[in-house]
Amino acid sequence: MMFRTAELGQRVPKSEFKQRVPLLRQELLEVQRKVLKLSKFPVIIVIAGVNGAGKGETVNLLNEWMDPRWLVTRAYDKPSDEERERPEFWRFWRDLPPYGRIGLFLSSWYSRPVLDRVHGLIDDVEFNKLLDSIIDFEKALADDGALIIKFWMHLSKKEQKKRFRELEKDELTRWRVKEVDWDNWRLYEKFEEAAERIIMRSSTGVSPWCIVEGSNRNFRSLTVATIIRDEINKHLDKFESATTIGHDISDDDGAEATEASETISHLKSTTVLDVMDMSLSLTKKRYTKDLQACQAKVNLLQRYARKHKISTIILFEGPDASGKGGAIRRLTAALDARQYQVLPIAAPTDEERAHHYLWRFWRHLPRAGKMTIFDRSWYGRVLVERVEHLASEEEWRRAYAEINAFEEMLADSGIVLIKFWIHVTKDEQYKRFKLREETPHKQWKLTDEDWRNREKWDEYVLAVNDIVEHTSTRVAPWNLIAGNDKRHARVKVIKTVCDQMENTLNARVKKWNEDK
Numbered sequence: 001m002m003f004r005t006a007e008l009g010q011r012v013p014k015s016e017f018k019q020r021v022p023l024l025r026q027e028l029l030e031v032q033r034k035v036l037k038l039s040k041f042p043v044i045i046v047i048a049g050v051n052g053a054g055k056g057e058t059v060n061l062l063n064e065w066m067d068p069r070w071l072v073t074r075a076y077d078k079p080s081d082e083e084r085e086r087p088e089f090w091r092f093w094r095d096l097p098p099y100g101r102i103g104l105f106l107s108s109w110y111s112r113p114v115l116d117r118v119h120g121l122i123d124d125v126e127f128n129k130l131l132d133s134i135i136d137f138e139k140a141l142a143d144d145g146a147l148i149i150k151f152w153m154h155l156s157k158k159e160q161k162k163r164f165r166e167l168e169k170d171e172l173t174r175w176r177v178k179e180v181d182w183d184n185w186r187l188y189e190k191f192e193e194a195a196e197r198i199i200m201r202s203s204t205g206v207s208p209w210c211i212v213e214g215s216n217r218n219f220r221s222l223t224v225a226t227i228i229r230d231e232i233n234k235h236l237d238k239f240e241s242a243t244t245i246g247h248d249i250s251d252d253d254g255a256e257a258t259e260a261s262e263t264i265s266h267l268k269s270t271t272v273l274d275v276m277d278m279s280l281s282l283t284k285k286r287y288t289k290d291l292q293a294c295q296a297k298v299n300l301l302q303r304y305a306r307k308h309k310i311s312t313i314i315l316f317e318g319p320d321a322s323g324k325g326g327a328i329r330r331l332t333a334a335l336d337a338r339q340y341q342v343l344p345i346a347a348p349t350d351e352e353r354a355h356h357y358l359w360r361f362w363r364h365l366p367r368a369g370k371m372t373i374f375d376r377s378w379y380g381r382v383l384v385e386r387v388e389h390l391a392s393e394e395e396w397r398r399a400y401a402e403i404n405a406f407e408e409m410l411a412d413s414g415i416v417l418i419k420f421w422i423h424v425t426k427d428e429q430y431k432r433f434k435l436r437e438e439t440p441h442k443q444w445k446l447t448d449e450d451w452r453n454r455e456k457w458d459e460y461v462l463a464v465n466d467i468v469e470h471t472s473t474r475v476a477p478w479n480l481i482a483g484n485d486k487r488h489a490r491v492k493v494i495k496t497v498c499d500q501m502e503n504t505l506n507a508r509v510k511k512w513n514e515d516k
Contacts, residue, residue, distance in 0.1 A: 006154035012218035031232040039100030041145035049153030052163035053214030072097040075106035085368035087413035093362035098354035136405040142206035153214040271465035281485035294494040295334035309368035315377040318422035321432040345376040400470035411475040422483040
């Protein structure tokens with residue numbers, strides 16, 4: 001069994017502990033200072049394991065030995081109402097430390113899988129699915145540069161019982177042992193089996209587990225602190241080496257990327273946007289009639305979603321002047337303003353740049369029954385950041401898988417996710433730009449950047465084709481809307497929202513009724 005190495009009774013004498021601590025504390029503070037000064041990645045430390053093995057004591061000790069001003073410490077209990085109304089990983093994304101900080105996480109994303117499996121609330125299939133979500137989550141963070149250090153604090157069943165008895169004897173610590181701890185102790189073998197499965201599945205190259213014997217405080221403390229010091233130093237060395245190498249070969253990489261892009265463009269001479277019927281249109285009379293009918297229906301559907309506490313996320317992408325804003329205004333005109341939020345997405349703020357690019361979108365996920373509308377979205381990573389070289393090719397290529405995993409989490413949590421690309425031809429965009437130039441109250445909409453983006457029209461078209469190819473999934477398909485005629489586009493958008501909300505809401509409510 002993998003935990004035998006953590007049941008050897010390893011100890012560190014008090015005298016040795018006192019001798020080693022001052023230098024170790026100094027070294028921890030030094031690596032913490034280096035991470036803060038560089039501010040290019042976060043350090044995420046997960047402390048999990050057996051109750052009584054010193055998880056809380058270790059977190060407190062690290063806050064004492066390091067500078068707590070630059071530590072983010074989080075412990076999790078049962079989800080609050082606000083947390084239950086969002087995808088499970090919402091609270092973990094929300095609490096992630098920014099670049100330059102160190103986060104200490106107790107009872108984190110590993111808590112529910114263990115408890116639910118031990119108590120028979122999930123089977124092996126669901127257990128493995130939860131672990132897959134965790135692996136995807138940690139991989140996304142590690143690929144973004146995060147250092148993830150995971151400690152599993154272990155005690156044998158005999159040692160755990162001894163620990164509980166010692167705590168109960170002291171009036172000052174008796175409160176730390178609850179009846180649920182003894183209930184879990186009686187299920188020790190099941191907890192150990194679940195823990196083994198977790199460590200086997202989720203101990204990856206980017207986020208391995210460190211199993212620590214927790215019976216002796218001195219040994220445990222020195223082991224954890226030493227591993228943290230060494231892992232941060234190795235990550236700093238690796239990061240600095242990668243940065244140096246990147247500077248050395250950046251010019252060559254840029255040339256190769258350009259050549260590769262030109263080759264792909266030649267091979268993909270026809271894209272999904274090229275085959276759209278851009279002549280679709282509506283007469284003014286038909287538009288008025290259809291718009292009113294669609295707005296009435298979407299109002300009913302949103303009230304139905306509110307009643308059943310089902311959230312909706314709608315995102316809009318498209319070229320400048322494609323009519324995204326007009327479509328959004330016609331959609332929201334039919335809704336209760338208290339039940340939706342429109343979020344225009346611009347360049348990230350300093351706070352947002354100090355996190356994984358998905359962090360700012362996780363923060364704005366709607367509560368149960370609410371609707372959030374994104375005017376531009378997380379697809380900026382594989383669109384504008386790709387075309388404008390704001391993200392490296394490695395970053396935007398891996399983003400497809402990260403986005404698919406993100407959207408699958410949204411769908412699995414019961415959120416209705418609807419994605420629109422409203423398209424216009426290059427000629428139509430030019431007409432709208434000129435109209436904006438000539439209309440005083442619309443001139444603010446037109447910027448030099450809009451004109452500059454037109455010069456990269458073909459690159460954006462290719463990027464959109466790749467987006468549809470890689471991220472139009474069964475749970476989150478893309479809806480491509482012909483937008484040359486604004487009336488057609490607006491009605492088509494609201495009708496599509498109605499259709500997808502109706503289909504998804506009916507399926508979700510039916511499933512929930514069957515599960516009751």
